[in-house]
Amino acid sequence: MPTATGAHTIFDVPASNQWTVTTEPNQKQFPDLSSLVSTAKTWATENMFSLFKLCSDKDKVVLACSHGNEYRPSNHGGKARDGIKTDCKFRLNAQKQSNGSWNLNLTNPTHNHARPSSLSGMANARRDSNQQHEEILRLSAANVRPNQIMQLLDENNLATKKDIYNMVARERRRKLQDKSPLQYLLNHFRETNIFHQSYTNDAGQLTGLFFAFEEGIALGKRFNTIFLVDATYKTNRFKLPLVHFVGVNCFKKTFSACFMFISKED
Numbered sequence: 001m002p003t004a005t006g007a008h009t010i011f012d013v014p015a016s017n018q019w020t021v022t023t024e025p026n027q028k029q030f031p032d033l034s035s036l037v038s039t040a041k042t043w044a045t046e047n048m049f050s051l052f053k054l055c056s057d058k059d060k061v062v063l064a065c066s067h068g069n070e071y072r073p074s075n076h077g078g079k080a081r082d083g084i085k086t087d088c089k090f091r092l093n094a095q096k097q098s099n100g101s102w103n104l105n106l107t108n109p110t111h112n113h114a115r116p117s118s119l120s121g122m123a124n125a126r127r128d129s130n131q132q133h134e135e136i137l138r139l140s141a142a143n144v145r146p147n148q149i150m151q152l153l154d155e156n157n158l159a160t161k162k163d164i165y166n167m168v169a170r171e172r173r174r175k176l177q178d179k180s181p182l183q184y185l186l187n188h189f190r191e192t193n194i195f196h197q198s199y200t201n202d203a204g205q206l207t208g209l210f211f212a213f214e215e216g217i218a219l220g221k222r223f224n225t226i227f228l229v230d231a232t233y234k235t236n237r238f239k240l241p242l243v244h245f246v247g248v249n250c251f252k253k254t255f256s257a258c259f260m261f262i263s264k265e266d
């Protein structure tokens with residue numbers, strides 16, 4: 001008894017299960033895509049459904065209900081990520097304007113599936129977003145840049161590049177607590193027994209920070225004939241060049257012996 005329309009419908013959806021959102025997002029114009037997506041997501045949650053980015057290019061993004069898309073035995077291990085996909089045709093379109101702002105348009109307000117009666121029906125969406133959050137932080141900790149993280153996230157990703165920057169910055173603040181980055185680094189060195197020595201000027205400002213890891217020290221003691229010393233020019237935001245002490249072992253292979261941040265290279 002197929003009642004739903006659409007060539008790709010796989011599940012029969014009784015017509016009584018169709019429902020139409022009765023409100024529209026209050027705001028229609030946004031200074032950037034990130035604020036548009038964030039408002040749309042909040043509005044969808046208030047209306048008991050969740051959104052994903054169906055397709056996007058530089059001027060246009062289509063947001064669909066998480067029940068959108070036909071069910072596909074997925075490439076993520078054979079299980080659909082969000083329970084049953086009913087090929088729901090609910091759509092929000094985001095269009096970039098010539099002045100750089102973004103407009104939001106509700107182009108199809110009708111869902112073809114049951115409306116969850118409570119937010120507990122949204123558990124899948126929340127679980128997905130938590131998993132995605134962890135994945136973003138894991139990639140960021142591995143020094144993957146936000147642009148690359150965007151490419152690595154799967155099709156259900158709703159996070160914009162700005163969301164990723166914000167998430168990473170929040171996590172950084174959480175880790176730092178009240179400490180400055182330098183206090184955090186020194187604490188980390190102390191707690192993990194990493195050999196280090198800091199140098200300060202008369203005003204108490206840091207002028208140098210030497211540190212060495214256990215393996216580097218052991219190798220340096222063993223192969224102590226040749227050391228190459230040079231400063232990298234990829235300085236950090238405090239403009240301290242990093243001096244890298246490279247040793248050479250008996251197989252003429254190099255190893256990192258120790259490091260030092262210096263205030264200037266002379």
Ligand SMILES: [Zn+2]
Nearest residue numbers: 065067088111
């Ligand atoms: Zn829907």
